[in-house]
Amino acid sequence: MIHECLIVGGGLAGLTAGIRCAEAGLKVAVVSGGESALTFASGSIDVLGSIPGQPVVRRPFDAIDCLAELSPGHPYAKIGREKVFQSLGWFHGQMAEVGLELGLASDCRENQWRITAAGSLRPTWLSQPATKAMPWECFHGDGACLQKVVFVNITGFLDFMPELAMCGLKQHPSFRSVAVEHFNINLPLEHGHGATADTMRAPQLASAMGDRDMDILARVLSERVQDAELVVMPACFDPDLGCNRLQKLRQRTGLNIIDIATLPPSVHGLRLHKALRNRFRALGGFLIPGTEVRHGTVDGDRVMSVSTGEDLLSADHFILASGSFFSKGLQSVKESMSDPCSVQEPVFNLDLHSWADQPKDFSSHQFLAPEGQNFVRSGVALNQSGQPMVAGKGLHNLHVSGAVLGGYDPVQECSGGGVAISTGWQAAENVICQVKGQQV
Amino acid sequence: MRRLEADVVIIGGGATGAGVFRDCCLRGMRSILVERNDIASGTTGRNHGLLHSGARYVVTDSHSAAECIRENRTLKHIAGHCIEKTDGLFISLPEDGLSYQQDFINGCARAGIPTEILTPQQALQLEPSVNPALIGAVRIPDGTIDPFRITSANILDAREHGGTLLSDTKAVGLIIRMGHVQGIQCRDQRTGELFEIRARQVINATGAWCHEVMEYADLSVDMYHSRGALLIMGHRLNGMVINRCRKPGDADILVPGDTVSVIGTTSTHVGRHELETLEVTDEEVRVLLEEGSKLAPEMMNARVLRAYCGVRPLVSLSSDGSDRTISRGLVAIDHAESDALPGLITITGGKLMTYRLMAEVATDMAVRHLGVSEKCSTASKPLPGALLSDQDKSKGKNVQVGGYSLADSSLPKTVAGSAVYRHGERAKDFVKEDSKWCNAVVCECEVVTRGEILYAVDQLNARSLSDLRRRTRVGMGPCQGEMCACRTAGLLAESRSDQIDALDTLQDFIEERWKGVRPVLWGDGLREAEFSYWVQEGLLGLGSLRQQATCAANAVDTTADHTTADHTAQDEERTA
Numbered sequence A: 001m002i003h004e005c006l007i008v009g010g011g012l013a014g015l016t017a018g019i020r021c022a023e024a025g026l027k028v029a030v031v032s033g034g035e036s037a038l039t040f041a042s043g044s045i046d047v048l049g050s051i052p053g054q055p056v057v058r059r060p061f062d063a064i065d066c067l068a069e070l071s072p073g074h075p076y077a078k079i080g081r082e083k084v085f086q087s088l089g090w091f092h093g094q095m096a097e098v099g100l101e102l103g104l105a106s107d108c109r110e111n112q113w114r115i116t117a118a119g120s121l122r123p124t125w126l127s128q129p130a131t132k133a134m135p136w137e138c139f140h141g142d143g144a145c146l147q148k149v150v151f152v153n154i155t156g157f158l159d160f161m162p163e164l165a166m167c168g169l170k171q172h173p174s175f176r177s178v179a180v181e182h183f184n185i186n187l188p189l190e191h192g193h194g195a196t197a198d199t200m201r202a203p204q205l206a207s208a209m210g211d212r213d214m215d216i217l218a219r220v221l222s223e224r225v226q227d228a229e230l231v232v233m234p235a236c237f238d239p240d241l242g243c244n245r246l247q248k249l250r251q252r253t254g255l256n257i258i259d260i261a262t263l264p265p266s267v268h269g270l271r272l273h274k275a276l277r278n279r280f281r282a283l284g285g286f287l288i289p290g291t292e293v294r295h296g297t298v299d300g301d302r303v304m305s306v307s308t309g310e311d312l313l314s315a316d317h318f319i320l321a322s323g324s325f326f327s328k329g330l331q332s333v334k335e336s337m338s339d340p341c342s343v344q345e346p347v348f349n350l351d352l353h354s355w356a357d358q359p360k361d362f363s364s365h366q367f368l369a370p371e372g373q374n375f376v377r378s379g380v381a382l383n384q385s386g387q388p389m390v391a392g393k394g395l396h397n398l399h400v401s402g403a404v405l406g407g408y409d410p411v412q413e414c415s416g417g418g419v420a421i422s423t424g425w426q427a428a429e430n431v432i433c434q435v436k437g438q439q440v
Numbered sequence B: 001m002r003r004l005e006a007d008v009v010i011i012g013g014g015a016t017g018a019g020v021f022r023d024c025c026l027r028g029m030r031s032i033l034v035e036r037n038d039i040a041s042g043t044t045g046r047n048h049g050l051l052h053s054g055a056r057y058v059v060t061d062s063h064s065a066a067e068c069i070r071e072n073r074t075l076k077h078i079a080g081h082c083i084e085k086t087d088g089l090f091i092s093l094p095e096d097g098l099s100y101q102q103d104f105i106n107g108c109a110r111a112g113i114p115t116e117i118l119t120p121q122q123a124l125q126l127e128p129s130v131n132p133a134l135i136g137a138v139r140i141p142d143g144t145i146d147p148f149r150i151t152s153a154n155i156l157d158a159r160e161h162g163g164t165l166l167s168d169t170k171a172v173g174l175i176i177r178m179g180h181v182q183g184i185q186c187r188d189q190r191t192g193e194l195f196e197i198r199a200r201q202v203i204n205a206t207g208a209w210c211h212e213v214m215e216y217a218d219l220s221v222d223m224y225h226s227r228g229a230l231l232i233m234g235h236r237l238n239g240m241v242i243n244r245c246r247k248p249g250d251a252d253i254l255v256p257g258d259t260v261s262v263i264g265t266t267s268t269h270v271g272r273h274e275l276e277t278l279e280v281t282d283e284e285v286r287v288l289l290e291e292g293s294k295l296a297p298e299m300m301n302a303r304v305l306r307a308y309c310g311v312r313p314l315v316s317l318s319s320d321g322s323d324r325t326i327s328r329g330l331v332a333i334d335h336a337e338s339d340a341l342p343g344l345i346t347i348t349g350g351k352l353m354t355y356r357l358m359a360e361v362a363t364d365m366a367v368r369h370l371g372v373s374e375k376c377s378t379a380s381k382p383l384p385g386a387l388l389s390d391q392d393k394s395k396g397k398n399v400q401v402g403g404y405s406l407a408d409s410s411l412p413k414t415v416a417g418s419a420v421y422r423h424g425e426r427a428k429d430f431v432k433e434d435s436k437w438c439n440a441v442v443c444e445c446e447v448v449t450r451g452e453i454l455y456a457v458d459q460l461n462a463r464s465l466s467d468l469r470r471r472t473r474v475g476m477g478p479c480q481g482e483m484c485a486c487r488t489a490g491l492l493a494e495s496r497s498d499q500i501d502a503l504d505t506l507q508d509f510i511e512e513r514w515k516g517v518r519p520v521l522w523g524d525g526l527r528e529a530e531f532s533y534w535v536q537e538g539l540l541g542l543g544s545l546r547q548q549a550t551c552a553a554n555a556v557d558t559t560a561d562h563t564t565a566d567h568t569a570q571d572e573e574r575t576a
């Protein structure tokens, strides 16, 4: 079968592109190798939370203009503010189609806060379902709009650390006068087959919990939490789409309970990934999982095909969405012991954002450095027309999206999800435009 | 000013100081050990972990060689749980020729080190990772020694015999009255408090820093500080120690240890002001990889986990050039004799594996002055944890200790096995039938349980994540602590919220791990680092917390902190 569009990489960027293509009626396939970053991510979608030298960003789309001026090579700069907004709004709608209602701030152009398992506050744009707990005003400036927060863990579960979160939260100026407490609840874990919570990661814990566990939680929470405006629990409730145990727990207890990302793997991230795959398939997209693309064949300014080692896959258009280093979309190799290491894009050997060749310039002296890490900024470079290049020559039918792109720092900026979605969407738009253009 | 009293005060909690501490306590002296940081945080925690047979020194330094083989045998007996009897090979490569081998074998014979000459085929059969181009090999009784464990075991035994350990306590001066050293002035590094320890003998076991303590009494010593860099490979390449059979040079020893292999070392003379700048250079990395892969070519393809370096506390007794010609032997100075300053003894030089002998020599000096008649027993009394036989060790959980059988527990073998491997029969103190979630595995790479962490906090005086790493190996495996560090910080906060800022210690730990990863940031090491960065900064926001904290500290503090953040957790009864 000849595809109109073949996408390499089935993470957030690749599937977003796939969904858009399929929605537009294209014959599209996604080939994906290993796990995607979503397995580990918080599940919230960040758009833009920070620009160097400026206070934390409240209105992310408005801030894109300023960002574009500061760093013209940024992926957002190429797409532009309104299209970024349009693509993310579209994404929100697509997820709702498969039953995942991601939460927006009441003003949909504003950020909200995500509480991390270390008690840090990170600006994000879309939160996991129906978490209306953390609007911007709540923790900005002095004095949070809360009196008391309680962290509640499942006894034995190691990947949620209330003691740490409490320490962290107390460091935030607006939590100075907020009471922060915690306790654990011991659960029998109805579907755990005798295993205990200490041997489980969050997804296993989520599937081990049964109705009896939810009853105990509801009873103990009602008994022990009377006066807290916010109850924070590990994200281990709703592994499946359409599952809404947390919502029911809120109703039963009358408490404002939120579930936040644990250490990976992430229940929210996995569910988001499932929603993406479902939507893609529902629209007629063709998913080829567990298959790694080894090599792409380029002829002149066109990609002809990609090879998996066994099969040769041809298409009119290709989208590369293979992620960063840990997804193997980028590689750093040392040819020999005495050579400095170099970064490569392994499938097409695309040109990259230049970076110094000494390992030490590639990274900062401090790990958690305020200026970030250079290796995070490395990735594929695009030319003026937004095309990737091989040895300086632009490729017409290859489009690149997501974390494999260079020139931005998703971690410091809090922009990972937003860049993946908007560049995935934009890549699809380009393909759609070219395909439709030919048809006319 | 607060004042403590003792018979002996020991400065420095490396292997040497810990050994002196134990020896003094076993001989019935009231002893206090002060360490400015944590035990084994100096050179002891930054070396190769080779239990020398002495063979390396037979041609250049026969005295050291003889010391080594004696202590090699002693430590195998008293510290079984800290040692792996791997044996070692001295291989000759074509470029080395075989002429050195003859001198080498003769030297071993003189020093009493047993040798077995092997053909290249025999060597390859014994140790498949060895360079197949070799032209000859000699087998000798090298082994490996875990520096953290041996130090910790000495400290544990000393404390069980009445000794007092003061970590985070720096000796900042000597109390000298009428020509006698009568104790030390100390500073608590956490609180800043100054206090005194009065003692009849002060033993300076500060290794590479011993000149600083001597200077408190206006004494001087000619230190030759020699820095050596090492690389840890991501998995264990070799079963036996592999050495080059030639004059000692760079990167000519590959030592296996637990789950990894360590290649080293280099040697660069550094000034006394460079003792704390311990970053490995690109050039050192290059030399180590290039030379090291001649020992075991598989190193080329192995992941490098981290790089580190330490400074050898060598004393130069003549003014002769390079450090590899300076004696590796121990240097014990009784200042009563050499400087007419009674009350002070300095013990330095030597090696990790001669720590016990060094301790014995220094303690012998002290007892002469104090009129104690008790003889040294450290060469025959096993350390805590070393009561298990080799057989027991390999059986892991089927071990029977004092009527208690680890086999009673329903634990997977790796959990009990790792615990016994690291703590010997003392593992029974924390490998228990699970009532308080003690067997939850916190660090998967090294199989460290919640119980082991709590044991290290309660019994082994761990107060930070780095302390815990030294005592349990938490965070030392391939992932370098990307998740277990966070889990462990949570546990620390839970168990010692009175003394520990969990976030500070977590951030410190992360930065400390990074120092070793950064010089070798490529391939899978970079993948792992990027992932850690996403987890620790992207997911958890640890770095931005630090920035928040700085902002908060700068903001005017109007509201008193009257909140309940340190509430203790209580478990609900299980309602089954």
Ligand SMILES: Cc1cc2nc3c(=O)[nH]c(=O)nc-3n(C[C@H](O)[C@H](O)[C@H](O)COP(=O)(O)OP(=O)(O)OC[C@H]3O[C@@H](n4cnc5c(N)ncnc54)[C@H](O)[C@@H]3O)c2cc1C
Binding pocket: A008, A009, A010, A011, A012, A013, A014, A031, A032, A033, A034, A035, A036, A037, A038, A040, A041, A042, A043, A044, A045, A046, A047, A264, A291, A292, A293, A294, A321, A322, A323, A324, A327, A328, A329, A347, A401, A402, A403, A404, A410, A414, A415, A416, A417, A418, A420, B531, B534, B535, B538, B539
């Ligand atoms: C721990 C963590 C926390 C995060 N938290 C947040 C957050 O809170 N908010 C936010 O907005 N973002 C967050 N992110 C970032 C966000 O998840 C990523 O930026 C985004 O998911 C990147 O998507 P991607 O599709 O470009 O790459 P990936 O998700 O990495 O997907 C790439 C896919 O391509 C596959 N692949 C690679 N090479 C090939 C090949 N040759 N052939 C076939 N398949 C291939 C890979 O196996 C992988 O499945 C987080 C990320 C991590 C890791």
Ligand SMILES: Cc1cc2nc3c(=O)[nH]c(=O)nc-3n(C[C@H](O)[C@H](O)[C@H](O)COP(=O)(O)OP(=O)(O)OC[C@H]3O[C@@H](n4cnc5c(N)ncnc54)[C@H](O)[C@@H]3O)c2cc1C
Binding pocket: B011, B012, B013, B014, B015, B016, B017, B034, B035, B036, B037, B038, B039, B040, B041, B042, B043, B044, B045, B046, B047, B048, B049, B050, B051, B052, B169, B170, B171, B172, B205, B206, B207, B208, B209, B212, B213, B226, B227, B228, B229, B230, B264, B265, B309, B310, B311, B312, B313, B348, B349, B350, B351, B352, B353, B354
């Ligand atoms: C690269 C390298 C490789 C090596 N490889 C091996 C090997 O394979 N086998 C082997 O046997 N030996 C080896 N050695 C040698 C061995 O590591 C050292 O000889 C040994 O660890 C020294 O132990 P120590 O206790 O004397 O010193 P240290 O471990 O340095 O202890 C001194 C302690 O004193 C503390 N201190 C300093 N000043 C003060 C003060 N004022 N107050 C309180 N405390 C203070 C320090 O914090 C430190 O903890 C190697 C050394 C290096 C550098």
